[in-house]
Amino acid sequence: DAGVTQSPTHLIKTRGQHVTLRCSPISGHKSVSWYQQVLGQGPQFIFQYYEKEERGRGNFPDRFSARQFPNYSSELNVNALLLGDSALYLCASSQAVSSYNEQFFGPGTRLTVL
Amino acid sequence: AQSVTQPDIHITVSEGASLELRCNYSYGATPYLFWYVQSPGQGLQLLLKYFSGDTLVQGIKGFEAEFKRSQSSFNLRKPSVHWSDAAEYFCAVGANAGNMLTFGGGTRLMVKP
Numbered sequence: 001d002a003g004v005t006q007s008p009t010h011l012i013k014t015r016g017q018h019v020t021l022r023c024s025p026i027s028g029h030k031s032v033s034w035y036q037q038v039l040g041q042g043p044q045f046i047f048q049y050y051e052k053e054e055r056g057r058g059n060f061p062d063r064f065s066a067r068q069f070p071n072y073s074s075e076l077n078v079n080a081l082l083l084g085d086s087a088l089y090l091c092a093s094s095q096a097v098s099s100y101n102e103q104f105f106g107p108g109t110r111l112t113v114l
Numbered sequence: 115a116q117s118v119t120q121p122d123i124h125i126t127v128s129e130g131a132s133l134e135l136r137c138n139y140s141y142g143a144t145p146y147l148f149w150y151v152q153s154p155g156q157g158l159q160l161l162l163k164y165f166s167g168d169t170l171v172q173g174i175k176g177f178e179a180e181f182k183r184s185q186s187s188f189n190l191r192k193p194s195v196h197w198s199d200a201a202e203y204f205c206a207v208g209a210n211a212g213n214m215l216t217f218g219g220g221t222r223l224m225v226k227p
Contacts, residue, residue: 004157031213033213035217036125040219041220042118042204042206042217042218042219042220043158043217044217048214056214092158093214097215098213099146101213102161102163103213103215105157105158106157107156108157
């Protein structure tokens with residue numbers, strides 16, 4: 001079975017632009033979470049979605065938004081990009097939203113903001 | 115608010131030597147604790163997890179970790195390191211409700227031949 005897939009793998013944007021990152025969860029998984037990993041740091045939680053509803057939001061500005069589609073795939077949108085948004089964006093999927101449910105991480109999307 | 119501290123940013127060990135990576139957490143209730151490994155260009159892979167019960171947990175690739183409530187620690191150990199273990203290791207704590215994770219800053223492991 002395929003693991004969590006993310007697209008694109010890399011992208012370069014300039015300040016002020018908008019970006020959309022995509023994530024396809026493992027088949028059968030209904031929860032998707034997004035994390036931001038700045039170089040040299042651990043991942044930071046951004047959003048969690050379950051059954052198309054937002055279940056959690058981390059300490060990120062309103063420029064960050066996300067949604068989950070009926071097929072459980074997800075998009076992360078970032079508006080008005082700043083240099084500090086440069087990071088690896090990780091998507092994780094799980095069957096449900098309990099801590100008992102292991103999260104499986106995708107390879108990430110490397111975003112560079114110039 | 116929950117937090118995780120990994121005091122060692124970099125650790126270098128010789129191949130075949132033992133390894134211990136430190137993790138300290140802050141959490142008000144019973145913690146759900148995890149260790150993940152991240153190799154270059156790859157996502158995070160779960161090594162092991164602790165929810166309750168036996169405080170010594172076994173994971174994949176020969177790793178184990180011990181939960182010590184009195185010290186708020188969850189250190190990762192391996193008796194004999196292989197060159198392929200070189201990677202970045204992250205300790206994380208999960209909330210009781212939901213599986214949003216709070217990660218530590220990571221420890222980069224280098225293995226000398």
